[in-house]
Amino acid sequence: MKISVVEPLGIPNADLEALLVRACANFKATGEDVEIVTHEDRKEDEASLIERSADADIVVVSNIKYPASVMQANPNLKYICVAFTGYDHIDMDYCRAQGIKVANCAGYSTTAVAELVFALAIDLMRNVLPCDQAVRAGGTKAGLVGPELEGKRFGIIGLGAIGSRVAKIAQAFDCEVVACNRSPKELPGVQMLSLEELLSTSDIISVHVPQNAQTIGMIGAEQLKLCKPSAYFINCARGPIVDSQALADALNEGRLAGAGIDVFETEPPIAAEHPLLSAKNVVATPHIAFASYQAFEKRAVIIANNVESYLAGAPENLVS
Numbered sequence: 001m002k003i004s005v006v007e008p009l010g011i012p013n014a015d016l017e018a019l020l021v022r023a024c025a026n027f028k029a030t031g032e033d034v035e036i037v038t039h040e041d042r043k044e045d046e047a048s049l050i051e052r053s054a055d056a057d058i059v060v061v062s063n064i065k066y067p068a069s070v071m072q073a074n075p076n077l078k079y080i081c082v083a084f085t086g087y088d089h090i091d092m093d094y095c096r097a098q099g100i101k102v103a104n105c106a107g108y109s110t111t112a113v114a115e116l117v118f119a120l121a122i123d124l125m126r127n128v129l130p131c132d133q134a135v136r137a138g139g140t141k142a143g144l145v146g147p148e149l150e151g152k153r154f155g156i157i158g159l160g161a162i163g164s165r166v167a168k169i170a171q172a173f174d175c176e177v178v179a180c181n182r183s184p185k186e187l188p189g190v191q192m193l194s195l196e197e198l199l200s201t202s203d204i205i206s207v208h209v210p211q212n213a214q215t216i217g218m219i220g221a222e223q224l225k226l227c228k229p230s231a232y233f234i235n236c237a238r239g240p241i242v243d244s245q246a247l248a249d250a251l252n253e254g255r256l257a258g259a260g261i262d263v264f265e266t267e268p269p270i271a272a273e274h275p276l277l278s279a280k281n282v283v284a285t286p287h288i289a290f291a292s293y294q295a296f297e298k299r300a301v302i303i304a305n306n307v308e309s310y311l312a313g314a315p316e317n318l319v320s
Helices: 013-023 046-053 068-072 092-098 110-125 128-136 161-172 195-201 244-252 293-311
Strands: 002-005 035-037 058-061 079-082 101-103 153-157 176-180 190-192 204-207 232-235 258-261 282-284
Touching (some): 002 013, 013 035, 046 068, 079 293, 092 101, 101 293, 110 128, 110 161, 110 204, 110 232, 110 282, 110 293, 161 176, 176 195
Parallel strands (some): 002 058, 079 101, 153 176, 153 204, 258 282
């Protein structure tokens, strides 16, 4: 049995290997040998992924695109542990056709993502970056006074684990919390609305739906026309859910007050000509919402538990 972790995952490889050794203990007790391979750098090209996945029965990969062409080069592959919540970067059709099981690590980054939502919202509303620039340039607060979160209507699109955590934090700021969700859901103190009503009445709008065929492009020009000019838009979910050009147009035309963007159509580095990088009142981060020290530690434990459950014949967190 060979386990290949094709990239570093935010904690020392020795610590991850120790967790995986413990996860494999019962399997090794049956007399099977287990080889665990880790790597010190991240490589995303196909040739490197093929080389790093070679002969592995189990592959651990985070958000690197993992296409059928890589998997076809490894006939031993039986199980993929996605060290990430989303798995749209894995060729799931190929996995289903070949009987390759796929599990994810949902939940490890819930707190990290939710906290960045508020970092971006407060940064935008209180002009933190412009204030920093003003101080360094010998300026004052003139023109930089902004609104408080308290009393604002905070609209959440998608009430999964992360959206629900955002709702709880928004309530702690004494916001009026509203949400829309693809299936009925009740949370204390959260009013459920249609997407259209949420967009047209919210002061802060935060996106928390997964990327799939139904959500790609769900926030486009028509939806953004519904928003209040004083509203702030936050996307820490997936880039393709929102039409970036339409969002940039809304910002540049004064139809939105600002946007906090952690995700784009591609992974960073982002092309300099991307429309949101030159749009007005944008705070951009390089897909870092999920990444905190604590989140990486939680993720490593979930990876080990996923591998252990797979080897025991009762796989958990399957998405395939």
